[in-house]
Amino acid sequence: MEKTLRGIAQYARKNYLSYWIILGIDTVVSVLCSLVAYAVIHYIAHVPMSDRVLCLLVGVSLAASVAGSLLFHTYRNTIRFSQARELWRIMCAVLFKVGCLSVISFWIISDTQLLDNYKVSYLLFDGLLTLAALTVFRVSLIITYDLLLDWVNKKNTRILIYGVDEESAALKLRLRDSAHYKVAGFYVYGKSNSRRRLADLPIYYFENEADVDYIIRKRGIKGILFARYEDTRLEENRLLEYCKSNKLKTLIAPTISEADSDGNFHQWIRPIKIEDLLGRAEININLRQVAEEFRGKVVLVTGAAGSIGSELCRQLVQMDIRKL
Incomplete structure (x- = not known):
């Protein structure tokens, strides 16, 4: 049956x-x-x-x-x-x-x-x-x-979508047939006594870490999904910290720029990475070109005992320099 x-x-x-x-x-x-x-x-x-x-x-x-x-x-x-x-x-x-x-x-x-x-x-x-x-x-x-x-989908990972704007509602519709995630509602910062609903799902509110802990235990939530990068930066020192403390997954929907040449996404949802919180594009350094600049030279690193200086020393010794 x-x-x-x-x-x-x-x-x-x-x-x-x-x-x-x-x-x-x-x-x-x-x-x-x-x-x-x-x-x-x-x-x-x-x-x-x-x-x-x-x-x-x-x-x-x-x-x-x-x-x-x-x-x-x-x-x-x-x-x-x-x-x-x-x-x-x-x-x-x-x-x-x-x-x-x-x-x-x-x-x-x-x-x-x-x-x-x-x-x-x-x-x-x-x-x-x-x-x-x-x-x-x-x-x-x-x-x-x-x-x-x-x-x-009853065994899928239960998640909440952050926000109540058009992107959040559209994201719920996109995940309707997901084989991995089940959207249990929407999550918003603030306090409200009204029982609002969006896209036939309840809207939950939080003000502190206790509210996050309550929703985890009450609704069996395993992750928070963000629809926009701006929201992750807005909640970097609040909701993201609460999620880290309660071991909640923090996820984000990729933008159109992350699609391949055919317009397809390799992942509909992915974990939030550190570059998502930078507010700018990730800087990719051409290490081969840098190595050519320092090869065969005597290099002095000031502040080599610090965290940044010591990491510079570790990188330089791999670039075939004459003396550090």
Whole structure:
């Protein structure tokens, strides 16, 4: 059973459900809504249903549902990135279907037993029922997908993303399918009693090391992820020190400059390095050129007993100098 669920979750992660499966389910749901609406309106009007009219309405509903989905691309939205504003495509497809059914109801079908006001009620009920059913289907897919991902990634390293700006929110979305890390929330310096959320995750606040220790024990956090280099320098003497004391991983998302020639990143996330805190690019010294300058010469190092001077002496003796 566990292997089966894991296989389904991995399939959902890689394929996000086939477009044609979504189109097929949408069409079935739409046609069933038309049947239910037709049956309910005839029951309310106390008018017996006509098999001929029923078959014609089902055929038109089927054709209009498929045509509306193809016309407005309702089936092409990737489930994991679906948003509420994309429902307008479903609304347009439903209106297209209702428009086709209205032509059949008023101008082609001469069902004198069913009054015009009942026909209008049927069209409105059919449209609202279809819209509600398709919306519930989409929301159910998103919830199921998220639950499967949470189940697959339950053993991943739990981390918090520092900050609540656009970069932090985008980073959470990027790590949604990560096989190594699970974002448990966002972390911000300050104090707040309000329980805010961002990208459907809680926002936690810290003021001192005790707050960091509490979130580690309470939420099982293993690392802090920074979205920007500026934030690492801002928290160099505060949060980074707290993380060091509590043995928390400090991670950062690479910038576009770290991509290879093909635009690919070798690591989506990497540990913070000392040069990330410098505020400038790392200086790379050409040691071969330096060695040519000192080869065969007598060199005097002042302050050779200090840490910098002693390291200079160790470097110079490897450069084939005549005398130190």
